[in-house]
Amino acid sequence: MFEFQLAKRLYTSKKGVKRISKPAVFIAVLGIAIGFIVMMITIAVVIGFKGEIRNKAVGFSSDIQLSNYNTMASYESHPIAVSDSLLTALQEYPDTRWVQRYSTKVGMIKTESSFQGMILKGVAQEFETSFFTKYLVEGTLPAFNDSTSTNEVMLSKTVADLLDIHLDDRIFTYYAEDEGIKARRLKVVGIYQTNFYEYDKLYLLTDLYTVNKLNRWGVDQASGVEIAIKDYAKLEEVTEDLGDKFMGLEDAYGEPYIVNNVEQLNPQLFGWLALLDLNVWVILGLMMAISGFTIISGLLILILERTQMIGLLKGLGATNKMIRKVFIWLAIFLIGKGLFWGNIVGLSLCLIQSKFGVVPLDPAVYHVDKVPISLSLWWVVALNAATILISVLMLLGPSYLVSRINPATSMRYE
Template sequence: MNFPLYIAKRYLRSKSSNNAINFITYIAIVGVILGAASLFIVLSGFAGLKDFTLQFSTIVDPDLKAETAIGKSFLLTEDEINKLDRLDDIAEYSKIIEERVFITSENKNTLAVLKGVDEHFQNVVSIDSVIDYGDWLEQKSNQIVVGWGISNSLSLGVLDFANPINVYVPKPGKGQITSTKNAFNTVKAVNVGVFFINETLNDSYIYAPIDLARELLNYESNQFTSLEFKLKEGVDEAQAKANIQTILGDKVILKNRAQLNDAIYKMLNTENLAVYLIFTLVLIIAFFNIIGSLIMMILDKKQSLGTLFKMGTTVKDIRKIFFYQGSLMSVVGGLIGLVVALILTMLQKTFSLVMITPSLPYPVNIKIENFFIVFLTISVLGIVTSKIASARITKSLVQHV
């Protein structure tokens, strides 16, 4: 039998004869419970916000995207196309031509990014789900689909043939521009739909058939700026990435969904770390109550400790008693806090107790790693504080009773 642990459990279950010490102990345990519950709830809330934010950014992002490594575009040979078509990892892929353009309608104008897509694009990403009104474009046409921001700034309607949209892009070449009339390639387009994804994409992107983009930029039939891939279910992403890279070579850089949203991921992860550190600091302050409670308990049990010492218990074992007691208080309090937090987050997911707007509940996401993070944090802080408190026990303290 572990004698110090046995005594620690007895001390933990029994009440002190001093009500003030009992009150301090209860406050310490409640502080640990609330601290653990708060940390888990906040981490779950940030996990929910992260997923909520990324669902709007990644809904039009492919599983993998091949971007040109040098220059603005690359050439795709027939042999490479045949190899990509035969690759088992790929469910579908789309050829893309993307460039910054200048668009005008009546007396209004704005800069935008024109994304020319082929007929496979709808199968690669869920673009249909973000069309707010109107329809998706048809290939072999002059139709475009614009974002909400561009639609508002240019006052664009849907199928407004009376007010055509002019899309301009500078002609490639060298030397001075002698005539503005010959400086731009231009096409007339008609808007057939408006999408809503997020503020950045809404204000900057327009989609067009790939032939329209090719005509505007004078690209060759096998010249593209990127390829977007949808992988088959269960396919290993790293292996698929390596297989595609082998086919396309060094002329492209392959990025997954996280790498395409690198800035957003870094921002969200930094915010998550900052919140974790802030709440850990609050927990550290709460654990000072554990130290105070243990020291008060040591003084209260001074007579009993002296008896144990005279019976042959070493000072080391007496220290272990209060080390175990503090650790048990922390672990038990942390587990209770986690259970409370788990119940509250489940209630939020089920009944939407807290709302951001009348129709939008605050998103939470229960992750098993957050459970272990909180439990590990509580355990480490509990062990450290218990060690600090138990170190106050000296031979002279228990000897002179």
């Protein structure tokens, strides 16, 4: 292709490079590189941050919960019957990874000098422990079961520091009942810290039997069933499908079912995360505009400084369209150079932060202790392709300057 070959020759040749075009081209390439670095880091940080927050919310409550409809209108938990056949049916559902029973009881921890409200959450032997194991800072996880009471509990470092509680301490917890206050003494065997303070301040983890006994529930009852799904992208679809299956059904005690997902249970949290997407689009738009304008400036200077060459090509029979293609190809080479260095620097910065966490954050504000990074090949490739496409589209208009150059007068132009 004539246009491509000529543009390549102009790009690689050092002859005829003038004092104005050289810094202009450098600034254009630098603008593309910096803009791309900012866009890459922005997307990597926002995706990483949303992923961290979402994973912590899911870790505390799973993707989907099957519970008692009456719980939605009450601060206290209401039970549903959880039979083996129900657990088996949910486990065999095509999109399910695992299911687990849970029971909760609202109460309070009281020490000699202070007190703190909390939710005691009990789980059984099928409990998926990977999330809390990841954030365990001291001790071990309690012995989870549904047949005996261990009186073991795991709480967060946030609560431990607030109430001056240490590993192996025995704490007194209190629960309001119709006939008065019920007390239960529990041994602290583990301390975790997720930096997700809204949950860290609330949840204490123990065995299912202990919580059911406090609630005076039968062995076949629980607050609900937590369901983890294989693909989070299908969260709404699976929630609707399960909701349709359990709509209008009642358990063995006549209690109605309801199905909710983690986003429905935490609307403010996920609404806040959704706002981050708007910030990303604003930043991407600004960086695309800046990168586009810098490459346009470079292209215009190149066209003006190649006026004699344009006149000569027109005199030899080249059309405006052919000459425009030459300069667009030349601009694409410059964009490619900017993207090359942008990818090198951007990926390096992201990998360094991901591996070493050199940029810390205040976990009390951001729920994470370092800037989170999430890299994916598909969006990196998509970002490169979008940058090239948008930049080229922005160049189409300025490239029409070629048609304004008259061959007769351009031969005398200096």
